[in-house]
Amino acid sequence: MYKSCVMLIQLDEITKSYGVPGEASHQVVLNGLSFRVNEGDSIAILGPSGSGKSTLLNIIGTLDHPDGGDFIFKEKNITEFSEKELDRFRNREIGFVFQFHHLLPQCNLLENVMIPTMMDKSGKKEKLRNAEELLNRVGLWEHRDKLPGQLSGGECQRAAVVRSMINHPSVLLADEPTGALDSSNVDKMADLLMKLNRDSGIALILVTHSRELASRMNTIYELKEGKLHTK
Numbered sequence: 001m002y003k004s005c006v007m008l009i010q011l012d013e014i015t016k017s018y019g020v021p022g023e024a025s026h027q028v029v030l031n032g033l034s035f036r037v038n039e040g041d042s043i044a045i046l047g048p049s050g051s052g053k054s055t056l057l058n059i060i061g062t063l064d065h066p067d068g069g070d071f072i073f074k075e076k077n078i079t080e081f082s083e084k085e086l087d088r089f090r091n092r093e094i095g096f097v098f099q100f101h102h103l104l105p106q107c108n109l110l111e112n113v114m115i116p117t118m119m120d121k122s123g124k125k126e127k128l129r130n131a132e133e134l135l136n137r138v139g140l141w142e143h144r145d146k147l148p149g150q151l152s153g154g155e156c157q158r159a160a161v162v163r164s165m166i167n168h169p170s171v172l173l174a175d176e177p178t179g180a181l182d183s184s185n186v187d188k189m190a191d192l193l194m195k196l197n198r199d200s201g202i203a204l205i206l207v208t209h210s211r212e213l214a215s216r217m218n219t220i221y222e223l224k225e226g227k228l229h230t231k
């Protein structure tokens with residue numbers, strides 16, 4: 001298994017609360033959370049509903065801001081980035097997969113997986129080759145002209161993984177990627193993620209309720225009382 005000791009992400013004493021301090025609505029979700037991810041790591045995050053898993057993933061994915069703490073990604077302090085810098089950074093470095101695939105119903109499969117490449121027009125040919133290579137790898141190249149509605153749930157979810165990989169991100173964040181899949185598709189998704197981790201060295205951070213998927217990762221954490229604990 002690919003393993004490196006080059007640090008990719010470091011979170012230090014991250015805090016995140018919702019609501020107004022002092023009022024009943026106030027809720028501390030992340031409470032001084034520290035976490036380190038090396039290149040090529042594969043990590044599962046478990047934890048009960050409401051423990052803050054999606055909040056944490058959104059912070060790592062720069063879709064949400066922490067209230068406090070430091071966030072270093074590839075030796076850069078992300079907390080100092082402007083919104084515009086964050087958009088470019090996110091598009092280049094981070095792939096997302098969610099519980100539901102969010103493919104655009106009116107676009108065919110190939111168009112859907114090419115969407116993240118539209119922000120940067122350069123290297124179109126190479127990106128198309130990359131799409132072909134990835135779609136071939138997941139057995140979907142022959143379905144490239146189909147609309148999402150003409151594909152199975154498992155096929156759509158694998159296409160969502162291809163879309164997340166199209167810009168060669170250094171980390172793939174997945175929030176319940178198999179939550180809507182049956183067990184044979186959970187297996188296929190686990191195989192695909194592990195293959196990407198092995199072949200491309202992409203770091204995986206998965207939030208999952210599936211013990212089966214979690215057991216394929218190098219490290220398993222539980223999010224409890226606002227912090228991560230090794231399982």
Ligand SMILES: Nc1ncnc2c1ncn2[C@@H]1O[C@H](COP(=O)(O)OP(=O)(O)OP(=O)(O)O)[C@@H](O)[C@H]1O
Binds near residue numbers: 056
């Ligand atoms: N925008 C928001 N405003 C107020 N509270 C929020 C907001 N987003 C999340 N929360 C609260 O923060 C807590 C953590 O939510 P989060 O979605 O991170 O949990 P989770 O661990 O992903 O849960 P699940 O397993 O159900 O997806 C929850 O109690 C939720 O109600």
Ligand SMILES: [Mg+2]
Binds near residue numbers: 175
């Ligand atoms: Mg969640």
